Amino acid sequence: MKNRYDVIVVGAGPAGSITAKTAASGGLDVLLIEKRQEIGDPVRCAEGVGKEDLKKHIEPDPRWIAAEVKGSKILSPDGTEIKMSEEASSGKAGYTLERKVFDRALAQQAAMAGAEVMVKTRATGLLRSNGKVTGINAMYMGETHEIKANIVIGADGVESKVGRWGGIDTSLKPVDIDTCAQFLVSNIDAGEYSMFYLGEKYTPGGYVWIFPKGKHTANVGLGLLGSKSGNVRAITLLENFLKNYMPHAKILEMVVGGVPVSGPIKQTVTDGLMLVGDAARQSDPLTGGGIINGMNAGKMAGEVCIKAKEIGDYSVKTLKEYEDKWRATIGIELSKSLKVKNLLVKLTDEQLNQLAHSLKGVDTSKMALPVLLLILFKKNPKILWELRTLFV
Amino acid sequence: MTVNVNRYKCGYCGACVGVCPVGALELVETWIEVNNTCTNCGVCAKICPVGALVVVK
Numbered sequence: 416m417k418n419r420y421d422v423i424v425v426g427a428g429p430a431g432s433i434t435a436k437t438a439a440s441g442g443l444d445v446l447l448i449e450k451r452q453e454i455g456d457p458v459r460c461a462e463g464v465g466k467e468d469l470k471k472h473i474e475p476d477p478r479w480i481a482a483e484v485k486g487s488k489i490l491s492p493d494g495t496e497i498k499m500s501e502e503a504s505s506g507k508a509g510y511t512l513e514r515k516v517f518d519r520a521l522a523q524q525a526a527m528a529g530a531e532v533m534v535k536t537r538a539t540g541l542l543r544s545n546g547k548v549t550g551i552n553a554m555y556m557g558e559t560h561e562i563k564a565n566i567v568i569g570a571d572g573v574e575s576k577v578g579r580w581g582g583i584d585t586s587l588k589p590v591d592i593d594t595c596a597q598f599l600v601s602n603i604d605a606g607e608y609s610m611f612y613l614g615e616k617y618t619p620g621g622y623v624w625i626f627p628k629g630k631h632t633a634n635v636g637l638g639l640l641g642s643k644s645g646n647v648r649a650i651t652l653l654e655n656f657l658k659n660y661m662p663h664a665k666i667l668e669m670v671v672g673g674v675p676v677s678g679p680i681k682q683t684v685t686d687g688l689m690l691v692g693d694a695a696r697q698s699d700p701l702t703g704g705g706i707i708n709g710m711n712a713g714k715m716a717g718e719v720c721i722k723a724k725e726i727g728d729y730s731v732k733t734l735k736e737y738e739d740k741w742r743a744t745i746g747i748e749l750s751k752s753l754k755v756k757n758l759l760v761k762l763t764d765e766q767l768n769q770l771a772h773s774l775k776g777v778d779t780s781k782m783a784l785p786v787l788l789l790i791l792f793k794k795n796p797k798i799l800w801e802l803r804t805l806f807v
Numbered sequence: 808m809t810v811n812v813n814r815y816k817c818g819y820c821g822a823c824v825g826v827c828p829v830g831a832l833e834l835v836e837t838w839i840e841v842n843n844t845c846t847n848c849g850v851c852a853k854i855c856p857v858g859a860l861v862v863v864k
């Protein structure tokens with residue numbers, strides 16, 4: 416470890432590793448720190464990603480692909496099935512990853528691009544001078560260090576502190592977080608589709624997912640809107656789901672976690688500081704997916720680091736380009752998803768069934784979500800009236 | 808004012824840290840630390856996926 420870098424990235428998840436890799440590839444002196452002693456472990460993810468989105472960042476490698484899925488199936492509370500996103504036309508079919516291996520592979524890419532990587536190293540605060548962020552306080556193996564940098568990247572996930580230390584309030588309200596539990600189960604027929612079960616009878620304001628990780632294993636989990644948690648817990652609902660619907664499943668692993676579902680937050684950059692991924696609350700409010708958004712944001716942030724170094728300015732004036740870029744892309748999608756989520760959590764099981772029934776006779780199997788939503792809207796304008804602005 | 812963390816239950820996921828309005832919580836690898844700025848608001852206890860947090864009244 417040196418005492419000065421161009422860029423320090425805090426957190427070696429997908430967002431942090433891609434930021435570090437991008438900046439290091441541009442010739443910058445980069446330090447990537449991770450507080451855990453093993454990158455990627457323990458997992459807090461259902462590990463589902465779209466194939467094409469992923470390929471933009473990294474060549475798929477069997478070492479971190481647990482399974483390929485043909486598409487998705489959404490099940491309404493009465494069991495009506497909506498098949499979607501099959502590969503042939505949309506190219507949207509996906510993978511279930513092995514994130515322990517995947518996250519490490521991304522960090523390795525950052526290392527190969529020239530970044531220095533330190534594990535068991537936790538940021539504990541920010542260095543400031545004249546109001547600007549100028550580095551971090553870090554702890555490695557019980558020893559404290561001051562490390563300077565022109566830019567600090569907060570890629571520190573749902574538990575992000577970096578933004579708050581820099582004066583950006585990223586704290587989530589209960590209604591802005593999905594509280595989740597998941598088991599990796601075996602002794603089941605996992606099928607070839609990512610499955611989503613909707614309905615109050617499973618979980619209030621969320622869904623149950625079953626993502627195949629092999630022929631007989633799958634990630635089975637559920638999310639519950641934080642505002643509805645307290646008297647019921649994600650873990651209890653999940654235990655009930657397994658008991659009622661998958662009585663033969665054997666549990667091999669437990670995962671718990673929170674996903675930000677706030678939609679775009681007001682600020683993600685300040686002088687000498689940028690936030691990426693879950694730290695910037697860039698996970699999708701509807702699906703809870705955050706891997707691809709985090710990687711895309713990381714790329715944008717890494718590129719802006721290179722530019723800032725070229726012109727020698729690390730103030731908001733230069734870093735704002737990152738914020739503008741992600742808002743114009745990821746941000747727009749987040750806002751749309753937030754609208755759909757806000758409506759979905761209000762629908763009764765009966766209304767969800769009605770929506771599913773309205774698709775009878777329609778071949779949705781190749782459709783992506785936006786197209787499917789438009790058709791649903793046309794067929795059910797009353798139930799979905801709130802979404803009309805999405806389609807103009 | 809503080810919260811008690813049941814370390815035998817906690818899955819060290821960091822969700823509670825993300826919702827604490829005053830930044831009183833910290834996830835240090837595999838355990839949660841609570842500092843003295845906690846206001847007993849109870850938000851962390853509400854959203855914990857496993858119910859590992861209890862507000863001390």
Ligand SMILES: Cc1cc2nc3c(=O)[nH]c(=O)nc-3n(C[C@H](O)[C@H](O)[C@H](O)COP(=O)(O)OP(=O)(O)OC[C@H]3O[C@@H](n4cnc5c(N)ncnc54)[C@H](O)[C@@H]3O)c2cc1C
Pocket residue numbers: 425426427428429430431448449450451455459460461462463464536537538539570571572573574575576595596597636670671672673674691692693694698703704705706707709
């Ligand atoms: C149950 C569950 C299921 C999910 N399922 C999916 C899914 O199927 N598909 C999908 O796309 N997304 C899913 N997500 C969301 C996805 O996991 C996240 O959006 C993604 O991991 C965000 O990546 P990131 O790099 O921003 O943060 P993370 O992957 O959380 O990485 C942050 C890293 O920063 C480290 N860190 C934190 N603080 C510090 C510090 N002070 N110093 C040093 N290091 C620090 C952490 O240890 C961590 O390794 C799911 C989330 C949950 C909880």
Ligand code: SF4
Pocket residue numbers: 671812816817818819820821822823824834839854855856857858859860
């Ligand atoms: S939310 Fe619960 S399980 Fe997660 S770190 Fe906090 S106390 Fe532990």
Ligand code: SF4
Pocket residue numbers: 809810826827828829830831832841844845846847848849850851852862
């Ligand atoms: S009770 Fe409120 S202030 Fe105290 S740690 Fe929990 S969220 Fe933070």
